[in-house]
Every structure is written in structure tokens, then in C-alpha cells.
Amino acid sequence: MNPVDDTVDLLSAMIRNACVNDGTPDSGGEQRNAGVLLDHLSGTRAEVEVVEPHPGRVSVVFRVPGHDREAPALTLLGHTDVVPADPRTWSQDPFSGAVRDGVVWGRGAIDMLNLTSAMAVVTATVARRSEPLAGDLVFAAVADEEAGSRFGAGWIARNRPELLPWDYALTESAGAHVGSGAVTFTVGEKGSFPRRLHVRGRSGHASMPWGARNAALIAAEAAVRVARHRPAARPDERWEAYVRAQDLPPAATAGLLDPATLDDHLHHLGEAARFGHALTHLTLTPTVVRAGGKLNVIPGTAVVDVDIRALPGQDESEADAELHAALGELKEFITVERLGARTASQSGASRLQDAVAGAVGRCFPDRRLLPSLTAGGTDARFVRERGGTAYGFGLYTSAWDVGRYRRLFHGDDEHVDVESLRLTTDALQDVVESFLGDTR
Ligand SMILES: [Zn+2]
Structure with a gap:
């Protein structure tokens, strides 16, 4: 055969x-x-x-x-x-x-x-x-x-x-x-520093939301902030070789090689834009959001899991610094649990x-x-x-x-x-x- x-x-x-x-x-x-x-x-x-x-x-x-x-x-x-x-x-x-x-x-x-x-x-x-x-x-x-x-x-x-x-x-x-x-x-392959955000709110009756600290809302906002956070592009020599192999117009190539303009030119890679973004950035992706269990109870706690992938040379402290920058003042209500660490x-x-x-x-x-x-x-x-x-x-x-x-x-x-x-x-x-x- x-x-x-x-x-x-x-x-x-x-x-x-x-x-x-x-x-x-x-x-x-x-x-x-x-x-x-x-x-x-x-x-x-x-x-x-x-x-x-x-x-x-x-x-x-x-x-x-x-x-x-x-x-x-x-x-x-x-x-x-x-x-x-x-x-x-x-x-x-x-x-x-x-x-x-x-x-x-x-x-x-x-x-x-x-x-x-x-x-x-x-x-x-x-x-x-x-x-x-x-x-x-x-x-x-x-x-x-x-x-x-x-x-x-x-x-x-x-x-x-x-x-x-x-x-x-x-x-x-x-x-x-x-x-x-x-x-x-x-x-x-990239490193991985998964994190779990434990959100502390204050529970109460859903019929009286005025002034409540609703953990579901804090979790939702934390997830949105993490997803919108934009760590700086970190192109390296392998990225340069990858971009130069694409047969793109010179202006697109130049845009993709400059860390300041890289994100705005990723679309030149078509379907591979997401992959190109991942090859040049530390990424933070909220994947699990859990809060609440009963319709008439304002949840007092919530959990958000964040998948974090780091480039060669980026360590755990850099990953955590990006996460904290994304959360801003929400950190006051959040404890970060380390679920793993692999450079x-x-x-x-x-x-x-x-x-x-x-x-x-x-x-x-x-x-x-x-x-x-x-x-x-x-x-x-x-x-x-x-x-x-x-x-x-x-x-x-x-x-x-x-x-x-x-x-x-x-x-x-x-x-x-x-x-x-x-x-x-x-x-x-x-x-x-x-x-x-x-x-x-
Ligand atoms: Zn596989």
C-alpha cells in the first residue's frame, strides 16, 4: 500500500x-x-x-x-x-x-x-x-x-x-x-501566565441597587478593560523575516516593521493578522467570567480568568504589570491568583x-x-x-x-x-x- x-x-x-x-x-x-x-x-x-x-x-x-x-x-x-x-x-x-x-x-x-x-x-x-x-x-x-x-x-x-x-x-x-x-x-512557543481575578463586591437585594457594589458589573468591566488593553508591539528579527517573506508593497512592509505603526498595518496580513498580532505582542484574553446565581440577589463575588501569553524575554513580572495597568483603579476590588507560569x-x-x-x-x-x-x-x-x-x-x-x-x-x-x-x-x-x- x-x-x-x-x-x-x-x-x-x-x-x-x-x-x-x-x-x-x-x-x-x-x-x-x-x-x-x-x-x-x-x-x-x-x-x-x-x-x-x-x-x-x-x-x-x-x-x-x-x-x-x-x-x-x-x-x-x-x-x-x-x-x-x-x-x-x-x-x-x-x-x-x-x-x-x-x-x-x-x-x-x-x-x-x-x-x-x-x-x-x-x-x-x-x-x-x-x-x-x-x-x-x-x-x-x-x-x-x-x-x-x-x-x-x-x-x-x-x-x-x-x-x-x-x-x-x-x-x-x-x-x-x-x-x-x-x-x-x-x-x-510563547510563555503562559494564566491569572484568575477574584472580585469582591457586596451582596444585597436586587430590588435596591442604589449604591450597591455589584461584583458582576466589576467583573464585566474588568474583562472589558483587560481585552481593550494594548501592550506595546515587540517585533524581533524573526518577525522582520516573516514580514519580508510576505511579498507586500513596501509601505505595508515598513508599517509592519515599525513598532509604532505595526498594529495599524496588521490588516495587510489578511486572515493571518491575528497570528501576526500574537507573534509581536504580549496578549491578555479574558476567557471565563462567572458571577451571580440568583435573579434577585446582587452578587457579592465574581471570577474572571485571563489567558496571558508572553513573548521570549518577557517574564512573569512584565505579564503582571500589564494586567495591573489594564485593571487600573478596579484593582481595589480584585485579588489576582496565579494559575500557572511558564516562560x-x-x-x-x-x-x-x-x-x-x-x-x-x-x-x-x-x-x-x-x-x-x-x-x-x-x-x-x-x-x-x-x-x-x-x-x-x-x-x-x-x-x-x-x-x-x-x-x-x-x-x-x-x-x-x-x-x-x-x-x-x-x-x-x-x-x-x-x-x-x-x-x-
Ligand atoms: Zn495540537
Whole structure:
């Protein structure tokens, strides 16, 4: 069978399994997708380890031993869970995995069951070779990436670190096209400093609102202030390379490179404007607002959760300073709780990046890799925390620009074309063979 046919079949099967992670421990059910992958790799040379930190939250680690103990090993880190999908806002069943006119439809088609499927196909191909490669190839199909990885890569990093070689890894989120000459290559991700605002009001009877300190109103105003706050733009060299690769008119390019005018020129990036904004700013996004419980009671307390993402070089104190500036005098009624803290992580250039550049260049000779950040979190951070090098990988047809690609992450009508699945599978096979086959 052609490798891309296997990738399509695995992707459809995993979409149909609907391993939906809503953040609760009993969701996900990744054991179903683990089963699909175990079947695909059964009867090969791959050694298998299964972990299940919570019932149903199964991760599987396949290791194909190389012949040279000294050669560097490579980890392919693919998650098997997906975020929820609301069928009312999709034009079709989000969990059909249907293949129509060369397109596979369903939740996970882009994030990231497509790449996890390609990883499985490449690993099986290597595990069936009569001649082993030099270094070990490890494919970790992990649970719970969509809710912080506490039952997946994060759990393995803390509890079973010996299962993975942490030196070099490839995971999700790259391979869209920028302008006519570049393909994104993810080398880092933003930091995350989530905060919960506890609002103190004074409760009372709703029939007498005069002079009341209604916590619901304070929470609403806090959320609006946080959302409207505009931290300064912080363009860096990677941003400059990204903008210059866009083939924009000179005035638009100049506007996007000047921190004073950057925001006013983001619209030149079309659908990718939101992504461009995220690449150049600390962002503060209120996501949860809770207040009140009874119609005739003025609420005395309220809660607002704020998702905060920081650029490389921005620490927790900078994130908190922006939050406090946004809240202004409302701070008097608010206590800020720290829900987590993770600074941005990134990896420098390496032999693995060279292998990716070679593979992408063989598919698209006129395009070069464009190292960039990703706005959200991925499992790459666990590799970087252990001192390893991790990148986001993928490869799509030139019909996939950054805007289209980013829109489908957690978006409606998520889909991927079979030709992009072929490109991803072939390029990954190329990377694995060139990186692991070389015994230097
Ligand atoms: Zn993902």
C-alpha cells in the first residue's frame, strides 16, 4: 500500500474515534487511538511501552532501535486527543473522518491527527526495513496535549523520562506557506501566565441597587478593560523575516516593521493578522467570567480568568504589570491568583533543522524554511525543559497559507487535503532517514 493511503486511513480512523479532551480527567479516551496505532505497528520491530496514568488516558511509546548506540536518537511526538467540536457550527459531522474529493474532514485533521498518522506510517516503514538506521527512532503517541499534558507528555517527562530520548524531537504546528518563497518552521512557543481575578463586591437585594457594589458589573468591566488593553508591539528579527517573506508593497512592509505603526498595518496580513498580532505582542484574553446565581440577589463575588501569553524575554513580572495597568483603579476590588507560569521556550539551529530544510527543499526547491514562534503551547516545551531541541514540523501544499492553516486550529470544518498528507508523510520519511541514517 502507498504510504499516503495508510496516513489517510489512520487519520480517518482516529477522527472517528473522537478522543475529545474537554479538560476533565475522564474525557479524552485516548486508549481508542492508541489501539489504532498499536494495530498499525504490530508485527514490526518496534518495541512498545504503554502508559495509562488515569483510566483511558493511554499513551504509547514505540522504539525502533538503531544499529549505532552512539548515534543521536529522534523522537516523533504526536498527540492523539482533540478539542471538542460543536456540530451546530460545522457544515457536517465533525467526527465522520469522511474522505471526499481528496479531502479528509473532521476534528483533528489539522491538530494534529494528520501528523500523528504520518508519524505512525513513517515509524512502521522504518520498523520494517531490513537494514536498521543508525540512531533509535522513537514515536510517542501521547494523550492530553489539549489540556496541558498532565496525563501525556508532561506525565512521561516527570514520571517515566527514560521512555524518550529527549535530545531531538519533532512535534506539531508548521509547514504553511508564506508569500512565494518560504515555509513556516516552528522553533519556539510563547510563555503562559494564566491569572484568575477574584472580585469582591457586596451582596444585597436586587430590588435596591442604589449604591450597591455589584461584583458582576466589576467583573464585566474588568474583562472589558483587560481585552481593550494594548501592550506595546515587540517585533524581533524573526518577525522582520516573516514580514519580508510576505511579498507586500513596501509601505505595508515598513508599517509592519515599525513598532509604532505595526498594529495599524496588521490588516495587510489578511486572515493571518491575528497570528501576526500574537507573534509581536504580549496578549491578555479574558476567557471565563462567572458571577451571580440568583435573579434577585446582587452578587457579592465574581471570577474572571485571563489567558496571558508572553513573548521570549518577557517574564512573569512584565505579564503582571500589564494586567495591573489594564485593571487600573478596579484593582481595589480584585485579588489576582496565579494559575500557572511558564516562560517562552525556543530551540536554536541544529542538525535536525538542517535535515528538515533538506526535506522541505526537495519538495519545494524554491522555498526556504522560515523559523517562527507559535502562539499556543505544544508538547515541545517538555523536550526543551529537559535540555533537548524540539521543533514543530509539517508540510502542506502551497494552497495553505498561514491564515488558512491557523484558522482551522480548533476551528469549524477542520479538514486537510490528501496531497498535503502525502507531502507531510514523504518529507517526514526524508527527515527521519537523513537524520538517523547519518552515523557522524
Ligand atoms: Zn495540537
